[in-house]
Amino acid sequence: MNREIILMRHGRPNLAPGGKVSALDMKCWIEQYELSEIVEHPVPVASMGLAATAK
DSSP, X not given: OOOXXXXXXXXXXXXXXXXXXXXXHHHHHHXXXXXXXXXXXXXXXXXXXXXXXXX
């Protein structure tokens, strides 16, 4: 039996788009990600499909 784990955040974070993040800057990026608010957007159709078929 194939099993798959899918991790999905509850929405898109309100962060400025960025490029590559160095290892030294990763801690700061994660802190900003965790503090960011969720931007209200419609749920992507693909995400709704995955959720509907989850067991």
